[in-house]
Amino acid sequence: MSDDGTPPAGGDTDDGAAAGLAIREPPLVVVPVRVLEGDTLSEALVSFLAPARVVVVGYHVLPEQTPAEQASMQFEERARAAVDDIAAAFADAGGHPDTRVVFTHDRDVTIERVAAEVGATATLLPNPTGTVSEVLVPVRGAIDGDRLADLVGTLVADGSARVTLWGLSPEGSAFDAAAAVADAADRLRRRGVAAARIVTETATSDAPIRDIVARSVDADVVVMGEGDDSLFGVLFGDDAERVAEGSVAPVLVVRKRDADAGSAGADADGGE
Numbered sequence: 001m002s003d004d005g006t007p008p009a010g011g012d013t014d015d016g017a018a019a020g021l022a023i024r025e026p027p028l029v030v031v032p033v034r035v036l037e038g039d040t041l042s043e044a045l046v047s048f049l050a051p052a053r054v055v056v057v058g059y060h061v062l063p064e065q066t067p068a069e070q071a072s073m074q075f076e077e078r079a080r081a082a083v084d085d086i087a088a089a090f091a092d093a094g095g096h097p098d099t100r101v102v103f104t105h106d107r108d109v110t111i112e113r114v115a116a117e118v119g120a121t122a123t124l125l126p127n128p129t130g131t132v133s134e135v136l137v138p139v140r141g142a143i144d145g146d147r148l149a150d151l152v153g154t155l156v157a158d159g160s161a162r163v164t165l166w167g168l169s170p171e172g173s174a175f176d177a178a179a180a181v182a183d184a185a186d187r188l189r190r191r192g193v194a195a196a197r198i199v200t201e202t203a204t205s206d207a208p209i210r211d212i213v214a215r216s217v218d219a220d221v222v223v224m225g226e227g228d229d230s231l232f233g234v235l236f237g238d239d240a241e242r243v244a245e246g247s248v249a250p251v252l253v254v255r256k257r258d259a260d261a262g263s264a265g266a267d268a269d270g271g272e
Contacts, residue, residue, distance in 0.1 A: 153191035
């Protein structure tokens with residue numbers, strides 16, 4: 001396993017289930033885990049994510065006054081052992097994980113930096129889950145349709161999970177939810193996902209985050225796009241973060257492709 005978390009170069013499809021699918025870009029998922037707090041991932045979630053390329057990021061958030069170098073000297077061996085245990089679970093499930101251990105003063109900045117450096121398709125916001133039989137994909141606006149289809153198509157290829165594409169639009173919105181979910185369904189079918197496993201729905205919602213959280217009770221995994229940079233998001237947290245905090249299911253956040261170009265700089269703490 002590589003400690004620098006860098007995925008293999010090129011666009012090959014040798015990883016996991018992607019080899020038998022019409023996948024354009026083999027998906028890579030950043031999986032952050034608070035390893036010193038004893039957090040881990042369920043066997044079912046590991047098995048679900050294993051067909052994708054995975055970078056397990058074991059992180060620990062430091063008090064403001066604690067230097068990252070000091071924490072690394074004190075805790076790195078224990079943190080690395082915990083990360084290696086999680087990586088071993090992915091390997092046992094047929095995956096080929098990479099790993100990183102980071103000590104940081106700002107989790108969000110550090111995880112986004114790692115995601116940008118490796119060109120991640122999505123970032124996991126972990127919550128417990130059992131066997132994955134229902135994948136909920138809320139579609140609320142513009143999203144990278146190919147990235148979404150490559151990710152979902154790869155993860156559900158070898159199972160029997162149903163994918164529900166749920167288009168949400170506010171009353172009077174110009175967003176065509178029906179067209180968006182039809183396009184997403186077509187992309188999934190072209191990647192080899194059987195039409196019988198794809199459900200499309202639309203709804204009008206003036207509180208989509210609340211509605212997604214409420215519906216997450218019936219889902220095993222939620223897949224959604226990044227939130228916008230609105231003032232509401234700045235004040236109350238990114239949409240996906242708010243869904244993850246209220247959800248009973250893990251949330252996979254599909255990243256914007258242009259985020260890789262603008263977020264690859266070092267984070268403020270410099271602490272790995």
